[in-house]
Amino acid sequence: MGSIVPWNSVGSHETSLKKFSSIGSFVLLVALSYYAGARIGYVLTPAQHSYSIFWPPNAILLAILLITPRPRWWIVISAVLPVHLFIQLHAGIPLSTTLGWFASNTAEALLGAYGICRFYKAGMLFERVQGLIIFLAFGVIGAPLITSFLDAAVVVSTGWSRDYWMLWTTRLFSNILGVMTIVPTMVMFSINGRSWLRSAGLKKYIEVGLLAASILFVSTLVFGSTRMGRLNLPTLSYMPLPILLWASLRFGATGLSASLLGITLISTRYAVQGRGLFTSTSMITNVLSLQVLLCMITLPLMFLVAVLAERRITEQSLHESRTRLIDAQEQERRRIARDLHDDVGQKLALLETDLAQLRDESQIPTKPRLYEIVDQVSDISKITREISHGLRPSHLEHLGLVIAIRKLCRDFAQDSSLITDCKEVNVPEPLAFDISLSLYRVAQEALHNVEKHSQARSVSLELHGNARRLLMRIVDDGVGFDANYERAEGLGIANMRERVASVGGTFAIASAPMKGTRIEVRVPIVPIG
Secondary structure: OOOOOOOOHHHHHHHHHHHHHHHHHHHHHHHHHHHHHHHHHHHOOOOOOOOOOOOHHHHHHHHHHHOOOHHHHHHHHHHHHHHHHHHHHHOOOOHHHHHHHHHHHHHHHHHHHHHHHHHOOHHHOOOOHHHHHHHHHHHHHHHHHHHHHHHHHHHHHOOOOOOHHHHHHHHHHHHHHHHHHHHHHHHHHHHHHHHHHHHOOHHHHHHHHHHHHHHHHHHHHHHOOHHHHHHOOHHHHHOOHHHHHHHHHHHHHHHHHHHHHHHHHHHHHHHHOOOOOOOOOOHHHHHHHHHHHHHHHHHHHHHHHHHHHHHHHHHHHHHHHHHHHHHHHHHHHHHHHHHHHHHHHHHHHHHHHHHHHHHHHOOHHHHHHHHHHHHHHHHHHHHHHHHHHHHOOHHHHHHOHHHHHHHHHHHHHHHHOOEEEEEEEOOOOOEOHHHHHHHHHHHHHHHHHHHHHHOOOEEEEEEEEOOOEEEEEEEEOOOOOOOOOHHHHHHOHHHHHHHHHHOOOEEEEEEOOOOOEEEEEEEEOOEOO
């Protein structure tokens, strides 16, 4: 007989309730989003016209599908059906037209979502050029282009309009504009919104507020003023561009799409009222002109954001690769230092002991030569220990940065005969080891360069700490160099710069022929204990 597994009915019931509550909240959120989008669409519909300048429900539905697992798409479609019927029937639209519009709306969202998800992940959709092309091909152009035929046919067949192609064109650009502005905003905010809200500081919130105020002011000035329309200056349409560039550079795809959405809502609202840059006698002409303008502004900026995002991702990847190389280099140094200390060093010490014993027991003619050999072995053993300590600074590991830097300066002064000044002020101890190691390696490399290349008479090394950052300054009075020449790269500057960047610091070097060299490193203080 098989064993009987007890069933925890209470736990299963609680799990079912949580799952049902989660699905219920999701359905409610979808329904409310679709309803809000439809209400906005009706507000942006000109009087006595059957089309909306800007129709959000399709784009909202597409965005929800993109961030929803495919097995749950049927829940999304089921959630918006009663909302769609309620809105349309309440507005006096016949049932046949209502069902036809529901078919076209859902078909557009489903076609766009399926095509996009088939080839790309929604999370990186707007941060890669390839993802953006797929989004434009399926979500912005492909699906709206196909379903606009059905959309216009429904309106014409029910007698709401007669000009099929004008209606098709208007619907197409209305849907395209909605997808280009709403979908990136919703998708990116659903992915990064919570983390951004938690991590953003006061300065970031102030900047967001200034950006929103600028969008409101410029959009109202350009699209809401009747005087501007009478002036008929096409150059006024470029006024939002600096603000959109600001949003693109500072807030990426989310900031750009949200800013464009705000401009679109404000400009279309004024267009419905007959105000703005386009004030011909034909409402359809004004609507198409505004839609084309907004689409043409949006498209290149979306590519700009994608290119910038790709560059940031590439730089981050390179930075991580260089950090891993630095870590691998330090591990290899520790291994070599350990081998020198534990293997070669011990064998040299034993050899020195044996030779000293042989020297003491040998005949008089061989003693002078043995003395020389013992001294040579002793020197080799000392050099080996120095190399081992240089590869793995034990003072840094056990006594901290300040003691290690003092010893480094003291040994440097003895070996190089240069006047060496070492000063520390308010340096917290102990620091995080990776920060201490980075500063120590930079100081080591810089002092090596001073000894080998600078022809200096003196060098100073200063460490200054405050509540947030630690400054290390190394200054010599040598011959200097032109930092723009390739020779500068041979001085290990790139390596020093990468080491500092790996711990979140900044590296600056100033030098000129016959004017010495100044290196300044600033790193965030991360104390331990």
